[in-house]
Amino acid sequence: MSNTERPLSPHLSIYRWPITMLLSTLHRLTGLALSIGLLVFTWWLMATAAGGSDYETAMAVLCSAVGRLLLLGWSFAFFLHLGNGVRHLFWDVGHGFEKSQANASAWFVLIFAVIATAVFWVLL
């Protein structure tokens, strides 16, 4: 009944991800990451409202090495999710469905996110 000689379908681990697949996965992952980031953002807002030592503590945590790394990740997640969200909005109104267009817009979003993150941190 079972034929061990038959070819196996490719598994995720050995499959070369098309850029569109990567962006689709990243959209969900960055969305989730940003939802968690909302808790940190709220905590920072509350520290800002409290002021004084509470704000100092929050800024010390956020500006620590780990804090900066997380914020770098969240800022990249923000720009990637925003850029890819706009890509989805174009699809919603019927534009960019061709394979070549979807690939190009995926690269565009990825490059936009890298540049926007870099500009954000340079200006900050």
Added chain:
Amino acid sequence: MSSSATGHFIAQRASALVLVALGLWFAWSVSSLDSLSHESVVAFMTVPFNNILLLLLSAALAYHSYLGVQVVIEDYVHAPRLCWFALVLSRAAHLAIGLLMAYTVYDIGFGA
């Protein structure tokens, strides 16, 4: 849940559009501040126009996050009762976070 799918679709897109504008505005504003000192941040947030946009941003963030997390829960939590529980928990958490953010922004802007 499927009966409100169109409503969910529209709400997700509408809040996304709001967040594109307000998100870029906020990122630009934060990076344009002279410093992230308490004085500088509070001075920015107490400008009425900024405060109102921050209130809108808070509401849109909590709402859009709620809609997104809902889809993720529905996609991956298959046990019906656990799914229901996770959805209720997410709704309560997002409502609380949204209200907390809005109240905090209002407090910074117009509080005593």
